Amino acid sequence: MGERRKLDGETKARMEARATVMKALAHPSRLFIVDELSRGERCVCELTEMIGADVSTVSKHLALLKKAGVVLDERRGQQVFYRLRVPCILNFFGCVEVVLEEVDRSKLEAVS
Amino acid sequence: MGERRKLDGETKARMEARATVMKALAHPSRLFIVDELSRGERCVCELTEMIGADVSTVSKHLALLKKAGVVLDERRGQQVFYRLRVPCILNFFGCVEVVLEEVDRSKLEAVS
DNA sequence: CCATAAGTTGGCAATATAGCCAAAACCTCT
């Protein structure tokens, strides 16, 4: 006994898989997209106008989210609509907000 | 009415704050650290041995997690112990696993 | 078929991350 856990191949592979999902969510525009899609499906043109970046940029963000399994796309006519694939993603942000509050709180304490 | 939501300054700032936290979690080694810390506090040397990277590398990962508000550190003698600051972080991974299962499932469907 | 609109893809330049080594900073013990 006393064998210490290691970041072996299997564990590493699992962490890399998780990291792929987290990376997909680790960008302001993509977080905005997820937040917006939580209210319902949106086409690329709508998201593009809201974000105010080039269409190609938004398209690449969406492709990344799709590849990570966070969103689904569906073409209808000229437009492509995206929607959240996994609703539980939203639970993330509750905790993220808790973290942010902690950070704020400790900054205030540092002053006092 | 009909005013479309925009990624304005305030929203952008909030998304950037969230992205900082997500970025901190968007790396295999850091995810491993969080997973390991969920079992209890660990010193830098323990984590370093488990991960198998240079101590300086692990130390920088920990500094990043700390800056993002995910972990706390405490020096005791020569060693510095780290622990999770916000337990709800762990809820993340349940959902991440759901996403990963979705991705796997759609790959299987693509074959059939 | 041609024009137009919506999205995607390729390519490039700017920026950000990651990881190692070396050096400094901290602690403990003698």
Added chain:
DNA sequence: AGAGGTTTTGGCTATATTGCCAACTTATGG
């Protein structure tokens, strides 16, 4: 103070990410 163990920081290179433009694809409507 000096030795040795633990952690952080600085600096550097290699790699990855981002965002724009331009070119291409796909669908609609005349």
